[in-house]
Amino acid sequence: MFGAGDVRVITVPDPSILNPTDAIVRVTRACVCGSDLHPYHSLPVSERGTSMGHEFIGVVEEVGRDVATLAVGDFVIAPFAWSDGTCEFCREGLQTSCTHGGFWNSGDVKGGQAEAVRVPLADGTLVKVPDTIEESQYASLLSLSDVYGTGWHAAVRAGISSDTTVTVIGDGAVGLLAVLSAKQLGAERIILMGRHTARTELGVRFGATDVITARGEDGIQQVLDLTGGGGTHAVLEAVGHMPAYQQAVGVVRAGGVISRVGVPQYEDAPVGFGSLFGKNVTLTGGPAPVRAYIEQLLPAVLDGTVDPGLVFDRTVSLEETPIGYAEMDARTALKVMVTP
Amino acid sequence: MFGAGDVRVITVPDPSILNPTDAIVRVTRACVCGSDLHPYHSLPVSERGTSMGHEFIGVVEEVGRDVATLAVGDFVIAPFAWSDGTCEFCREGLQTSCTHGGFWNSGDVKGGQAEAVRVPLADGTLVKVPDTIEESQYASLLSLSDVYGTGWHAAVRAGISSDTTVTVIGDGAVGLLAVLSAKQLGAERIILMGRHTARTELGVRFGATDVITARGEDGIQQVLDLTGGGGTHAVLEAVGHMPAYQQAVGVVRAGGVISRVGVPQYEDAPVGFGSLFGKNVTLTGGPAPVRAYIEQLLPAVLDGTVDPGLVFDRTVSLEETPIGYAEMDARTALKVMVTP
Numbered sequence: 001m002f003g004a005g006d007v008r009v010i011t012v013p014d015p016s017i018l019n020p021t022d023a024i025v026r027v028t029r030a031c032v033c034g035s036d037l038h039p040y041h042s043l044p045v046s047e048r049g050t051s052m053g054h055e056f057i058g059v060v061e062e063v064g065r066d067v068a069t070l071a072v073g074d075f076v077i078a079p080f081a082w083s084d085g086t087c088e089f090c091r092e093g094l095q096t097s098c099t100h101g102g103f104w105n106s107g108d109v110k111g112g113q114a115e116a117v118r119v120p121l122a123d124g125t126l127v128k129v130p131d132t133i134e135e136s137q138y139a140s141l142l143s144l145s146d147v148y149g150t151g152w153h154a155a156v157r158a159g160i161s162s163d164t165t166v167t168v169i170g171d172g173a174v175g176l177l178a179v180l181s182a183k184q185l186g187a188e189r190i191i192l193m194g195r196h197t198a199r200t201e202l203g204v205r206f207g208a209t210d211v212i213t214a215r216g217e218d219g220i221q222q223v224l225d226l227t228g229g230g231g232t233h234a235v236l237e238a239v240g241h242m243p244a245y246q247q248a249v250g251v252v253r254a255g256g257v258i259s260r261v262g263v264p265q266y267e268d269a270p271v272g273f274g275s276l277f278g279k280n281v282t283l284t285g286g287p288a289p290v291r292a293y294i295e296q297l298l299p300a301v302l303d304g305t306v307d308p309g310l311v312f313d314r315t316v317s318l319e320e321t322p323i324g325y326a327e328m329d330a331r332t333a334l335k336v337m338v339t340p
Numbered sequence: 341m342f343g344a345g346d347v348r349v350i351t352v353p354d355p356s357i358l359n360p361t362d363a364i365v366r367v368t369r370a371c372v373c374g375s376d377l378h379p380y381h382s383l384p385v386s387e388r389g390t391s392m393g394h395e396f397i398g399v400v401e402e403v404g405r406d407v408a409t410l411a412v413g414d415f416v417i418a419p420f421a422w423s424d425g426t427c428e429f430c431r432e433g434l435q436t437s438c439t440h441g442g443f444w445n446s447g448d449v450k451g452g453q454a455e456a457v458r459v460p461l462a463d464g465t466l467v468k469v470p471d472t473i474e475e476s477q478y479a480s481l482l483s484l485s486d487v488y489g490t491g492w493h494a495a496v497r498a499g500i501s502s503d504t505t506v507t508v509i510g511d512g513a514v515g516l517l518a519v520l521s522a523k524q525l526g527a528e529r530i531i532l533m534g535r536h537t538a539r540t541e542l543g544v545r546f547g548a549t550d551v552i553t554a555r556g557e558d559g560i561q562q563v564l565d566l567t568g569g570g571g572t573h574a575v576l577e578a579v580g581h582m583p584a585y586q587q588a589v590g591v592v593r594a595g596g597v598i599s600r601v602g603v604p605q606y607e608d609a610p611v612g613f614g615s616l617f618g619k620n621v622t623l624t625g626g627p628a629p630v631r632a633y634i635e636q637l638l639p640a641v642l643d644g645t646v647d648p649g650l651v652f653d654r655t656v657s658l659e660e661t662p663i664g665y666a667e668m669d670a671r672t673a674l675k676v677m678v679t680p
Contacts, residue, residue, distance in 0.1 A: 264613055287618065
């Protein structure tokens with residue numbers, strides 16, 4: 001990406017092992033993330049550009065001499081952050097705060113929207129998929145790179161169980177997979193706030209029991225009406241803009257939890273007596289440590305119990321990646337898969 | 341209180357039963373709360389004034405015909421909010437959000453800095469103390485009305501266990517009892533941030549392992565230095581002013597919890613990527629449902645395992661209540677007990 005709206009597919013040298021803990025992964029599928037649209041709107045023009053993409057699955061092509069758990073030919077899932085797997089944060093399942101880790105497209109670590117990627121700290125970062133994979137499973141496996149694990153993080157941090165009523169704010173891929181996650185964790189009442197019929201229909205398929213298309217005060221009132229005036233125990237906020245935060249505050253029940261996984265596009269927000277404190281509302285969430293969840297979520301993906309890959313409604317070639325960005329930006333595509 | 345700084349002890353008619361669920365309690369001990377200092381600084385002048393006090397222990401003098409669990413002569417603890425004990429929030433242990441409850445000194449419910457109080461919803465509100473009580477136990481029992489349960493709420497909401505490192509911000513009665521609570525919940529490292537030597541010494545007696553007198557960036561740096569650069573898992577914020585919030589954000593470890601029980605004197609605060617979100621920090625807390633904790637905390641108070649009443653360092657008569665306010669405001673008293 002060479003500036004806002006300027007995505008180009010260019011030829012660069014193949015990545016190579018730089019550190020003995022690296023692996024080179026040949027990308028089988030990558031994708032465009034809702035969060036990639038932030039730089040798509042605002043990235044300053046630059047001559048060198050920046051590599052893009054933080055979600056990919058692929059096959060190990062080469063390993064550094066210190067890589068112990070992976071071998072050439074392994075089919076792997078890459079989480080959206082790389083991590084050593086051994087530091088105090090990784091051991092606690094917060095790999096996004098790994099003391100030696102980092103994020104794709106930063107420094108000399110390039111992105112997943114490519115033919116191949118150098119993966120640092122490969123033992124800690126990559127998850128080997130045990131079975132023989134069929135192409136029909138690619139989409140769901142790819143969702144484990146980010147959006148499924150991120151929706152799951154929202155639901156886990158909110159402490160969802162069968163006793164929890166849930167509102168999900170946002171009908172993007174993360175919001176829809178937060179619905180699926182809440183359902184998997186036992187929630188019986190899941191209210192999805194979103195305006196795009198095709199998306200909210202998928203949300204219903206994933207487990208939403210109610211759909212509210214209104215926003216702002218109207219939307220809040222409708223959630224309150226559905227819940228006897230009290231709101232829901234959990235609110236999963238998968239947008240990141242201030243109006244979504246305000247909606248979350250409006251629909252959360254006293255003693256409840258607002259769990260954010262939409263990257264906040266604001267720094268300050270109401271948290272005082274009139275918003276969170278007076279009602280004993282908990283605010284939680286952050287960048288999902290999807291690495292912590294992949295092994296846990298994988299079995300139901302592999303045996304077809306869940307199909308999170310349904311969020312992909314468009315596939316493009318690597319050369320067509322700029323079209324993928326444009327379609328996601330125009331909301332004509334929900335989530336775009338890239339086939340290098 | 342007839343305005344900022346204007347506390348008067350006046351003669352009013354004895355309270356009487358208004359509703360069949362009421363009880364009249366003869367006050368044995370009451371006290372002045374740190375939160376009473378907010379109106380002491382800012383209450384507009386009024387001719388009628390407002391009753392004060394929300395913490396008291398006493399003896400049941402009369403019960404309404406629908407009161408089932410209390411009898412004349414029972415020694416009781418009154419929590420700082422009254423509640424029905426039966427609504428969905430009370431059953432979940434969030435009595436401060438009781439659908440039929442409320443707070444003292446509101447409407448026709450008067451306060452605890454008095455000789456006697458009409459207690460609404462007495463069955464739900466009051467906790468009968470089972471044993472014969474000695475005067476030496478009054479202070480600790482009185483602390484269960486608010487400050488001990490509030491410190492406990494901070495610690496419980498932060499999820500403290502033996503694996504949790506803790507910072508407590510504030511050396512008022514609530515902060516010190518948050519230290520005690522963290523210790524009771526198993527914390528082995530408790531850093532107390534406070535500047536008043538007599539108070540922090542009590543904090544050490546309650547279980548603080550380190551005391552930091554510096555504030556702001558200096559104070560933050562000292563906590564980081566004590567924790568290998570990472571901060572503590574839990575931060576119990578018992579002040580309520582913005583600098584305390586900023587300190588909390590500065591010392592909380594990635595993946596940790598800021599638990600607030602100091603009533604926020606601000607509405608907006610930093611919660612975005614640079615403060616809470618990026619580090620997956622959880623913000624929790626609110627008005628403590630102390631009613632939910634009294635029975636749980638009572639045994640160790642009665643058998644002398646803990647002595648939360650040590651926070652009372654000054655006793656005044658009811659007539660001297662204005663002096664009690666002045667001394668707490670001047671910080672020459674930590675917490676003032678009132679003996680009607």
